[in-house]
Amino acid sequence: MSISDHRLETNVIHAGKPSPSIGGAATVPIFQCSVFEHGEGESYHDTVYPRLSNLPNQVALGRKLAVLEAGEEGLVTASGMAAITTSLLTVLGKGGHLLVQDNLYGGTHNFLTKDFDDFGLSHDFIDAGDPASWQAAVKPNTRAIYVEAISNPLVQIADHPSVVAFARRHSLVSIIDNTFATPVNFRPLAHGYDLVVHSATKYLNGHSDLAAGVVAGKSELVQRIHHRLNHLGGSLDPHACFLLDRGLKTLVLRVRQHNDNALAIARHLAGKSQVAVVHYPGLESHAHHGRARELFAGFGGMLSFELRGGASAAERFMNRLELITHAPSLGGVESLSTRPVTTSHAGMAPAERERLGITDALIRVSVGIENAADIIADLDHAMAE
Numbered sequence: 001m002s003i004s005d006h007r008l009e010t011n012v013i014h015a016g017k018p019s020p021s022i023g024g025a026a027t028v029p030i031f032q033c034s035v036f037e038h039g040e041g042e043s044y045h046d047t048v049y050p051r052l053s054n055l056p057n058q059v060a061l062g063r064k065l066a067v068l069e070a071g072e073e074g075l076v077t078a079s080g081m082a083a084i085t086t087s088l089l090t091v092l093g094k095g096g097h098l099l100v101q102d103n104l105y106g107g108t109h110n111f112l113t114k115d116f117d118d119f120g121l122s123h124d125f126i127d128a129g130d131p132a133s134w135q136a137a138v139k140p141n142t143r144a145i146y147v148e149a150i151s152n153p154l155v156q157i158a159d160h161p162s163v164v165a166f167a168r169r170h171s172l173v174s175i176i177d178n179t180f181a182t183p184v185n186f187r188p189l190a191h192g193y194d195l196v197v198h199s200a201t202k203y204l205n206g207h208s209d210l211a212a213g214v215v216a217g218k219s220e221l222v223q224r225i226h227h228r229l230n231h232l233g234g235s236l237d238p239h240a241c242f243l244l245d246r247g248l249k250t251l252v253l254r255v256r257q258h259n260d261n262a263l264a265i266a267r268h269l270a271g272k273s274q275v276a277v278v279h280y281p282g283l284e285s286h287a288h289h290g291r292a293r294e295l296f297a298g299f300g301g302m303l304s305f306e307l308r309g310g311a312s313a314a315e316r317f318m319n320r321l322e323l324i325t326h327a328p329s330l331g332g333v334e335s336l337s338t339r340p341v342t343t344s345h346a347g348m349a350p351a352e353r354e355r356l357g358i359t360d361a362l363i364r365v366s367v368g369i370e371n372a373a374d375i376i377a378d379l380d381h382a383m384a385e
């Protein structure tokens with residue numbers, strides 16, 4: 001499939017839709033069906049079946065996501081973890097070794113540290129910001145390098161051009177989890193990555209009402225992952241496909257508003273006497289601000305900050321929020337707040353958290369698309385004496 005000539009704002013609405021349309025419908029109707037008749041001359045291999053990800057809803061969505069991510073082919077999955085695990089199990093093959101960024105989404109971290117060994121797979125953690133240290137970790141059976149576009153919760157940005165160059169030099173498959181950036185802010189395949197994965201549960205859907213995942217990249221790779229997904233069974237239900245497609249239509253508008261709100265809020269927090277430090281790549285004080293400016297179209301909707309007064313101040317703050325919902329997860333239209341030490345990073349050893357800079361006083365905010373002044377008023381009220 002060729003990459004569409006249209007721009008992102010147009011592609012989120014139109015890319016991948018069936019032509020001619022199905023029964024004249026302006027959307028792809030939900031194919032709530034698991035049995036499809038064989039046409040004349042069709043064989044068993046032509047069978048349409050939900051688990052095979054070949055229903056019109058699944059196919060149209062895969063095509064749309066391929067275009068949005070500038071990939072040759074795309075695939076939707078039952079969750080972000082289905083996309084990640086199926087991709088890794090495919091790319092690494094028998095006995096493969098993975099180089100992987102040390103500060104990772106918790107589910108991915110658990111898969112590597114708890115399940116990998118059972119499959120005969122291995123990994124080594126690398127500091128994604130220190131390319132000089134990667135060479136020493138390469139082994140004869142290293143097959144891929146895996147990073148996240150923006151890390152959680154300190155919103156650090158890996159040296160992406162170096163990851164791509166390193167992968168090429170060592171013939172590794174480069175894989176990136178683009179969940180935090182979205183194709184509106186960063187298109188990794190256009191920068192040379194081989195494979196993009198997403199939790200579409202977050203920004204791509206944007207409405208906090210389903211779980212889904214995405215794989216996009218070179219056809220050869222995506223097709224191999226598709227075959228494995230057919231066996232492992234992590235296909236996306238057609239009704240969830242319909243909702244995800246609907247959510248995607250407003251992706252560009254939403255992400256721009258997330259970007260604008262988060263920047264305004266980060267600047268506001270940076271000026272507050274109660275706040276010790278703000279982590280947001282859009283602030284000049286952020287260590288990776290320059291890299292973010294160079295690579296990204298926007299700085300995203302995720303930020304974190306530390307209150308002076310430590311864990312007790314953070315706990316008091318969380319309890320006093322009214323508009324902002326106290327919840328893990330991210331990427332929806334509504335603002336959410338969480339303390340990583342009590343949620344996403346609770347399972348990590350305190351010394352390791354310390355090393356990564358994830359303190360007891362750290363608060364993470366998934367900035368929604370409400371009016372920024374209302375979000376700021378809630379933050380101010382919650383930290384007032």
Ligand SMILES: *Cc1c(COP(=O)(O)O)cnc(C)c1O
Pocket residue numbers: 079080081082105107148177179180198199200201202211212213
């Ligand atoms: C949520 C998340 C995942 C996992 O996605 P699910 O849809 O929950 O399976 C993977 N990576 C990142 C960065 C996430 O935020």
